[in-house]
Amino acid sequence: MPAKTSKRIPARELLFGNLWEFDPAPETAAPHIDSRYQLFINGKFTAPKSKKYFDSISPRNEEKLAEIALASDADVHAAYSAAAAAFPSWSKLSGAERGKYLYRIARLLQDRAREFAVAETLDGGKPIKESRDFDVPMAAAHFFYHAGWADKLSYAAPGRTLAPLGVVGQIIPWNFPLLMLAWKLAPALACGNTVVLKPAESTSITCMKFASILIDAGLPPGVVNFVTGAGETGAAVVNHPLAKKIAFTGSTGVGKSIQRALAGTDKRLTLELGGKAANIVFDDAPLDQAVEGIVNGIFFNQGHVCCAGSRLLVQESIASAVMSKLKMRLRSLRVGDPLDKNTDIGAINSKRQLEKIRELVQSGVDEGAQCYQPDCTLPAKGFYFPPTLFSGVSLSQRIAREEIFGPVLSILTFRTPEEAVEKANNTPYGLSAGVWTDKGSRILQMSTELKAGVVWANTYNKFDPTSPFGGFKESGFGREGGKQGLLEYAELI
């Protein structure tokens, strides 16, 4: 990032600011991306009956990476038929045998971790340090964790027997493509279900690469099927009569339409939808640590995170101190090529998402909030947006209410813990929250009163396969991860 040195620079910034130039440090592992991906049905790569393909581009530079098959209703039907045919023998396999497949899948993914990280970053735009250190290892961890459950299902609900549901349809979003695939596939397979999964249209590549891992692991044909395409393909997955359960992660709007489509059927449903999380900082919090948590909370994965800490609630007495620390920290964030190992904020996933972020940021300016963006030069090609702070935000403004899903933080203030809870809960969402304070009793009180599925204390964005994740209110229902997530894929008899 070129330095702008015309202003007087505080001594601290001279030492730690953005004045030091970094040499480019691109990750060089080959992503092995094919020029064209077919559907993955019944263990084979299959051309779509529609004969249609669409492009997956890299938001990093807008270059076309691959052509992806467009699955029609007939293709989705073929995938469900394969999954239904595979169900009897897969579900009758002993848990220990199913566990072996899951362990094998986890290890094969670890073996190819660098390759998958580069492919994920190219296709989706997230910084390589995140796909390398978070997405891919966490995806492998979910398979390891559920491999461990496969032969211990009787311990998940003592006195009851866990029976698989049958064929499950799963639809995943573009913000954590491989990780969401792992969150969905691993518990479904551990319980003995078979699967039809649809990745998001802008990020299908790691899913299709993952099919080759399933082949190498020797997974029986039809146990997992991948159909690629956009909303229409997703609707076909939802509406197929063979589906016993639908698991969806994505926007609240689509989640509601799925809920309507399934009303009156006996299909089970879990929804993991949007969020507008409050990250609450009290005046006794360790401020530097909190600033790191705030930055991670909103700028991780360009803010394309359903549990992003997108509303900062800061106690009034420390608001200006936090603000100036945040501004200083923002000036040292490196925005740009996601393939560079030093990049903190990579590319926005798609042009459509970039336009949505721009529109919401403009609404914040129009509605009177103060906007701060550090000086930074964005790459000429590709989809990029600078880290953005809005101060003087009131709860009625769109930037305080709507999910922006971008690197944009709205800052509000509060005086008392009661006011913090009131403001934090004043949202249709309830996925996550953060609390920063030195006082343990306050953490306990806040986490009881906050209507959020996950509450982090003195940290943010911490994930573990053993820990259930999911929402309240319009953030959805059902849990993923942990024993609770496992039980969503089984019937208790």
Ligand code: NAI
């Ligand atoms: P989306 O909800 O349209 O996409 C998520 C998945 O649903 C994709 O695989 C998509 O193909 C599929 N889909 C779309 N329409 C469908 C339908 N009618 N039936 C079944 N499946 C369907 O999300 P979109 O439009 O890409 O993003 C819009 C906003 O949604 C974002 O700005 C963000 O606020 C929110 N979002 C939240 C996510 C989360 O993790 N909670 C993930 C992605 C988006």
Ligand code: MG
């Ligand atoms: Mg793409």
